[in-house]
Amino acid sequence: VQLVESGGGLAQPxxxxxxxxxxxxxxxxxxxxxxxxxxPGTGREWVSAIYSDSxxxxxxxxxxxxxxxxxxxxxxxLYLEMNSLKPEDTGVYYCARDRHHQYYRDxxxxxxxxxxxxxxxxxxxxxxx
Numbered sequence: 001v002q003l004v005e006s007g008g009g010l011a012q013p014x015x016x017x018x019x020x021x022x023x024x025x026x027x028x029x030x031x032x033x034x035x036x037x038x039x040p041g042t043g044r045e046w047v048s049a050i051y052s053d054s055x056x057x058x059x060x061x062x063x064x065x066x067x068x069x070x071x072x073x074x075x076x077x078l079y080l081e082m083n084s085l086k087p088e089d090t091g092v093y094y095c096a097r098d099r100h101h102q103y104y105r106d107x108x109x110x111x112x113x114x115x116x117x118x119x120x121x122x123x124x125x126x127x128x129x
Contacts, residue, residue, distance in 0.1 A: 001025040001118045003095050008123030011085050015127070021078040021095030021120055029053075029073035032098035032105065034116060035080045037125075039091035047093070048080060049110040058107050062088075085127045092122040 007019040019035070032051050038044040048069040049058045057069050068081040078095050096116035098105070109115065 003120035005123040
């Protein structure tokens with residue numbers, strides 16, 4: 001299993017970035033996926049999640065209405081469209097795979113990072129003027 005994030009960089013407050021996570025080595029279309037982030041000096045936190053079939057997506061309150069998670073199962077790729085960026089969005093962004101196959105977890109369980117078994121190496125996002 002391999003997850004490779006890309007698309008990070010420097011953005012101004014109010015700007016946009018689009019992150020990608022390329023997956024390989026497993027049946028991508030059969031697993032829920034998440035984006036998580038880790039700000040400098042803090043722990044990793046869940047940001048957004050999407051079911052394997054894209055039927056439902058979930059967001060942390062702080063990014064709701066600004067970020068959009070999506071996936072293209074034909075390309076084995078997960079995306080995170082980030083708009084109206086704020087300095088507090090700065091951090092390393094990771095994608096991860098749900099450890100349970102074809103599992104439709106409820107909203108409250110996405111935040112438990114122990115539920116994800118494979119992680120990418122991360123891509124850095126910096127929001128500053």
